Amino acid sequence: MDNLDETNKQLIKLLHENAWQTSGALAKALNVSSATVRRRLKKLVQSGAIRAVAIANRDIIDSRSITTLIALNVSHENVDGVIQECVDHPETKWVASATGRFDILVLAEFASTEELSNYLQERLIKIEGVKDSETFVCLSVKKGRQILSID
Numbered sequence: 001m002d003n004l005d006e007t008n009k010q011l012i013k014l015l016h017e018n019a020w021q022t023s024g025a026l027a028k029a030l031n032v033s034s035a036t037v038r039r040r041l042k043k044l045v046q047s048g049a050i051r052a053v054a055i056a057n058r059d060i061i062d063s064r065s066i067t068t069l070i071a072l073n074v075s076h077e078n079v080d081g082v083i084q085e086c087v088d089h090p091e092t093k094w095v096a097s098a099t100g101r102f103d104i105l106v107l108a109e110f111a112s113t114e115e116l117s118n119y120l121q122e123r124l125i126k127i128e129g130v131k132d133s134e135t136f137v138c139l140s141v142k143k144g145r146q147i148l149s150i151d
Contacts, residue, residue: 008040069138089119
């Protein structure tokens with residue numbers, strides 16, 4: 001599904017706001033029939049354009065989690081390898097190459113400061129190509145709760 005038409009964009013927006021809406025409520029908001037909504041939803045799911053996920057409320061599920069943003073400077077020839085290795089770590093929730101002062105940004109969660117320290121000193125430092133890192137501990141997460149994972 002290469003291009004989304006305006007109806008599909010609006011449908012996705014409505015689902016993003018509240019995925020528990022009935023096809024009837026969605027149809028009314030979009031001014032289309034319930035059958036049209038169900039057909040479009042089926043196509044969006046089958047194409048991979050959308051998928052259903054549960055978003056956990058971090059404050060209820062796990063208030064002890066430490067969320068960190070780890071910024072990495074890496075050797076140019078090692079960027080792809082470092083990204084893949086970070087992606088493979090279960091602690092990481094989001095990994096991206098970046099412009100600016102750092103080459104790679106990694107969002108990761110840890111159960112304790114000891115776990116974070118071990119990750120930085122035992123695993124991250126051993127990745128070939130990592131020249132330098134800076135770690136930012138998030139004191140309060142106001143948006144992005146969907147990153148939380150339940151292990």
